Amino acid sequence: MAVGRDGFVSQASLLRLHHRFRALDRNKKGYLSRMDLQQIGALAVNPLGDRIIESFFPDGSQRVDFPGFVRVLAHFRPVEDEDTETQDPKKPEPLNSRRNKLHYAFQLYDLDRDGKISRHEMLQVLRLMVGVQVTEEQLENIADRTVQEADEDGDGAVSFVEFTKSLEKMDVEQKMSIRILK
Amino acid sequence: MFLLLPFDSLIVNLLGISLTVLFTLLLVFIIVPAIFGVSFGIRKLYMKTLLKIFAWATLRMERGAKEKNHQLYKPYTNGIIAKDPTSLEEEIKEIRRSGSSKALDNTPEFELSDIFYFCRKGMETIMDDEVTKRFSAEELESWNLLSRTNYNFQYISLRLTVLWGLGVLIRYCFLLPLRIALAFTGISLLVVGTTVVGYLPNGRFKEFMSKHVHLMCYRICVRALTAIITYHDRENRPRNGGICVANHTSPIDVIILASDGYYAMVGQVHGGLMGVIQRAMVKACPHVWFERSEVKDRHLVKRLISGVKGTCINNTSVMMFKKGSFEIGATVYPVAIKYDPQFGDAFWNSSKYGMVTYLLRMMTSWAIVCSVWYLPPMTREADEDAVQFANRVKSAIARQGGLVDLLW
Numbered sequence A: 001m002a003v004g005r006d007g008f009v010s011q012a013s014l015l016r017l018h019h020r021f022r023a024l025d026r027n028k029k030g031y032l033s034r035m036d037l038q039q040i041g042a043l044a045v046n047p048l049g050d051r052i053i054e055s056f057f058p059d060g061s062q063r064v065d066f067p068g069f070v071r072v073l074a075h076f077r078p079v080e081d082e083d084t085e086t087q088d089p090k091k092p093e094p095l096n097s098r099r100n101k102l103h104y105a106f107q108l109y110d111l112d113r114d115g116k117i118s119r120h121e122m123l124q125v126l127r128l129m130v131g132v133q134v135t136e137e138q139l140e141n142i143a144d145r146t147v148q149e150a151d152e153d154g155d156g157a158v159s160f161v162e163f164t165k166s167l168e169k170m171d172v173e174q175k176m177s178i179r180i181l182k
Numbered sequence B: 001m002f003l004l005l006p007f008d009s010l011i012v013n014l015l016g017i018s019l020t021v022l023f024t025l026l027l028v029f030i031i032v033p034a035i036f037g038v039s040f041g042i043r044k045l046y047m048k049t050l051l052k053i054f055a056w057a058t059l060r061m062e063r064g065a066k067e068k069n070h071q072l073y074k075p076y077t078n079g080i081i082a083k084d085p086t087s088l089e090e091e092i093k094e095i096r097r098s099g100s101s102k103a104l105d106n107t108p109e110f111e112l113s114d115i116f117y118f119c120r121k122g123m124e125t126i127m128d129d130e131v132t133k134r135f136s137a138e139e140l141e142s143w144n145l146l147s148r149t150n151y152n153f154q155y156i157s158l159r160l161t162v163l164w165g166l167g168v169l170i171r172y173c174f175l176l177p178l179r180i181a182l183a184f185t186g187i188s189l190l191v192v193g194t195t196v197v198g199y200l201p202n203g204r205f206k207e208f209m210s211k212h213v214h215l216m217c218y219r220i221c222v223r224a225l226t227a228i229i230t231y232h233d234r235e236n237r238p239r240n241g242g243i244c245v246a247n248h249t250s251p252i253d254v255i256i257l258a259s260d261g262y263y264a265m266v267g268q269v270h271g272g273l274m275g276v277i278q279r280a281m282v283k284a285c286p287h288v289w290f291e292r293s294e295v296k297d298r299h300l301v302k303r304l305i306s307g308v309k310g311t312c313i314n315n316t317s318v319m320m321f322k323k324g325s326f327e328i329g330a331t332v333y334p335v336a337i338k339y340d341p342q343f344g345d346a347f348w349n350s351s352k353y354g355m356v357t358y359l360l361r362m363m364t365s366w367a368i369v370c371s372v373w374y375l376p377p378m379t380r381e382a383d384e385d386a387v388q389f390a391n392r393v394k395s396a397i398a399r400q401g402g403l404v405d406l407l408w
Helices: A011-024 A034-038 A049-055 A066-076 A081-085 A098-109 A119-129 A136-150 A160-166 B004-036 B042-068 B088-099 B114-127 B130-134 B158-198 B204-224 B253-258 B272-284 B355-363 B386-401
Strands: A116-118 A157-159 B227-232 B243-246 B264-268 B288-290 B304-306 B332-340 B368-374
Touching (some): A034 A049, A066 A098, A066 B114, A098 A119, A098 A160, A098 B114, A119 B114, A136 A157, A136 A160, A157 A160, B004 B158, B004 B204, B042 B227, B158 B272, B158 B355, B204 B227, B204 B253, B243 B386, B253 B332, B253 B368, B332 B386
Parallel strands (some): B227 B368, B243 B304, B264 B288, B264 B304
Antiparallel strands (some): A116 A157
């Protein structure tokens, strides 16, 4: 997917992000490795920090170049009104559409990329996010409850469609958007 | 061939005269006062004149920018992204309220949507985080005729460009050679002086000579950088047996502190020129130079300068102190050093510039202006441990210098 002129990220924001990319790339390699992202202190204390870093390295790659960097960040671009109105059905869906934002979040849960969030995967995320204040038994209960609530076809796992459905009232566009200052 | 001769001798004469003048200037106005610790006030006068010129230059630039409708200052130092001021708990409650379709009589501990908040926060830090922001040098409100500090420098008016050109000429052709000569003198005197003092038999005379050699050379180095230092509360200066702890923004902090007091230093072993200087200094006074990995040798030194963590952070923050200096049990004398970036930025971005480039940048700026506050001494209370004491000292220093206390 192209970035830049196609409107996925504006020209000015692209420049800002490039500055940031260069700042993160300490050894001036021209790409970012996992370690570069791990150096960000505030990210290290984020419970989902590791998973977010992993999302930059799809398919087992060890490096992320600038287009790849922007591709992930483009998910978080706010949805402008013009985007939804002038949607050309033949063009690929922009990365910051509601569906793609939800898909990004879904992938943070679905570690093995099988298209479903199993109870086990749910438990893992729970442990990361709620973890220390709650006992293992309580965690399992919560995981069970959460999967049950979202699971419609009764296969014991949450597919992407079920995930989307359970969050249909959620203002995903606003919660998963970051506005870049002009 | 014959026509060249008169010119030759003329040039030689001119060279000779200018060198003599330079040398005399050096000696009379700079080195001699440095030896005796007096000041003619030349630097303060210089600073006042420069300020007037800068004010004029800024006005011209602002006027010029208004005429051409340009945006004058780069606005991005306050952050790349618009951040929400809400806290973690508030955000999660909000997320649950908007996403839940059931009645909220029992608030669940976890919802599928909780992930959104952390996800977004994580992305925000990847795009822009507090610490990295502090690593870029502060932007100035007024322009100080150094093109390196103004990224928006464009042609505004002939007069301004001429002034800037004149500034470049003065800085590179007059100030720079002068400063290099001074630095050279200072460092060689230090090396030679301390080596000579090292041969003296141990005793009061040796102490006396060592003290004065050190002070003299540091004062010369201070003048080599044209550092205009204002000392506050000098009655709180560190005394024998105490430990001096300061916030560390640049490598020249040591020079600034050491020119006002006789310190034994604790620092990391360096190679090259620094190593030569270190080894010479050790002959006259018990400094301790250690490898980063070894943390022993703490009890050898009577008065120390403790540096902070190896990295230099831009002036506006105070990073975590090394715990080691707070465990010895002596009185701690905190010192706050704050640089005014208006005349020259002392900040060293070690990933961007090497040592030599950094020194050159410093020596081709107008001046390095800083303030040093000596804070009242602190001792560790019975009920605090080293970390708490360290934090207490750190906040005292941060408060004094108006620096932002960063929890690192």
